[in-house]
Structure formats: structure tokens, C-alpha cells
Amino acid sequence: MIIRQANVEDWKGISRVHVDCMQQAYQGVLPANILDKFTYNDREKRWQKDLPNTISGGTMNFVALDDQGEIVGFALGGTMRDARLRIKYTGEIYGLYVHPSAKGKGVGKKLFERLREHLASLHHSSVALWTFKDHNSCQFFKQLGGEEVYDKNTTIAGKELKELAFGWESFTKKKKKLTLTILMYNRTL
Template identity: 30%
Template sequence: MLLVREMGEADIEAVSAVRVEGWRSAYAGLVPQMYVDAMTVGRDAAARRKRFADPHRRSADLVAADADAGRVVGWVSFGPCRAPVAGAGPVGEVFALYVRPDSTGQGIGRALLDEAHRCLEDLHFRASTLWVLRGNEGARRFYEGMGYRADGGVQDDDYDGVTLTELRYRRTLHQRRTR
């Protein structure tokens, strides 16, 4: 059984492990290996603790935990869109979504993203965006299956001197009706 809940400070190490393992699995052959090899759970957790403690933090974080074992198996971070999207109204953004590589294909990413969408809707966002590496075909298929479509936004990121292109994906959120 899977439990999706708000991330707490006690989850930081586990979330960092999910993120580092996720990078090593999802970005193999896409991101320079030296960059991926330099990632450590300890450094990621230290940076995450700082962000988590920031009183001005604008992101929200959810984890998916195996209810039987209590082990964190996935994580999503989201909040207000970092850059305006013309003509889209209030837009949220999914900043990160990672699932332990040994737990993919079990609906964990879908459960986390569904809950992130519900939270964004509760915050009155009309759409959600996210960024995907152009070559990450598996992630692109997953997000397209969740209703996202590439909207023409493009940005380049530098990883150890290698420029990689990210594509912006967007999806309309279904606004809940209030009585």
C-alpha cells in the first residue's frame, strides 16, 4: 500500500537518496557521467535542509512511502511557476518528480503527480508546467500520458560544459467547483 503525504524534515535523507538514484537511472547517457558521479546523498541532503528550512520557500514537497515498510519511494516538489507563461493565467510548476528506480512502473509517479495537481488546483492555479530533457523519452511519454504537452518553451542548461536542452510541458488543471 502506498501513502502520499507531505514531506517532513525527517524525510530529507530519504528524498535525497531517491533524487540521486533517480538521476543516476534516468539521466544515464543524457547527462555527462562525471556530473552524475559527483552527486552524493550527503551533499544533496545538506542543500535540501537549507531549502527546507527557508521561511520564504515557495515550494511544497510530497513523498510517497511504502505504508508497510515506511520507506520513501518517491518525491515531488511543486509551487508557483518560476517564469511567466503568456496567456495561461495563474500557473504552477512541478519542479521535480523522482521515484526509486526499483519502484518505477508501480503507479507511484502517477500518484504523486495527481496529488501535486490537486494541491496546485487548491491554490487556484489553472495550469501546470514542468521541464524535461529533450532526450529523456521515458519521462516525456510519462508526462504526455498525464496530459502534458510540449508548449514550445525551450531552455538550455550547462552540465560540466555540455549544453542540454529542456522542453517545457504544460497541462490545464481541472478547477474544482465550489458551492
């Protein structure tokens, strides 16, 4: 697997991952009429137009490629946009998507780590993101050391949902494993 910065030619692969993730991961979470709007045609037009803005300056989009060179995931992040979270968190993960066929293979974690490196290089020492409560992504972000820091109610197409913000206060510091080596020897007196 290769993780690299996205380029303007990646719009079609990113669109495929985005649509397939939304259709699979958000069934029963988002209203059907919202999911119906996530089509390949719609996302391709949108990503072809928007992708150049997501690979410049402080905003960065990374893609994960499988062994055949196909895009199987992407992660996007930059400066915090939410005024409530901006008080404590300077960086934001705008999205992290892994194609359903690539889940459980470490793609999400590798994208997260690459985005961590980028945001740290921009001096974002604290980062947060939004997801929906009880969505399977919550467990993933907890495993990566994220803590629930804020929640809010939101209405999407008439459906009441709860969103959760996960935060990392020391985003630039990876947890180090402590290794203890004990040397045992025989001592003859």
C-alpha cells in the same frame, strides 16, 4: 502506498531517492562530472537545509511511502518561476522523482495527482514543467495529458542539451470517463 506532505525529518529519504534517480535516469544525458556531484552526503546536506522551505506557503513537497514506510518518491511544486512560461502557466512542477526500485507501480502518477490537488487549491489552473528532450519522463508526462509547449537549448558542463516544457492548461480539471450503459430488454407485443 501512502502519499503525504513531506516533513523536515524526510531529508534523508528524499536525498536517497534524488541521488539514485539522478544516477540511473540521467546516465548518458547529463555529463558524468555533473552526476558525480550527486552524492548522498551532498544531497543530505542540501535537503536537510532546504527541506523546511519546500513545505511551506505555496511551495509544497509530497513524499510516497512504500509498505515498509520507506520514501520511494517525491514531488515538489509551487508558483511558476520561468518568465517565458509564466505568461500562460501560473504553477510549476519543480521535480517529480520515483526511486528506480519503485518505477512502474503507479507512484509517479499518485504523486502527480496529489501535487495537482495542492496546486489547484492555490488556484493554479495551468501548470508546466521542464524536462530534457528524449528523456523517458517525456512519455510519462504525455500519458498524464501534458503537451509540449516550449523548448530551449541549454549547456550543462559544456554539453548542449535541449529542454522541453510540458504544460497542462486546465490542470484543475481531471478528465472524466464517460460511461454509457445500454439497457436491453425483450418486449413482447
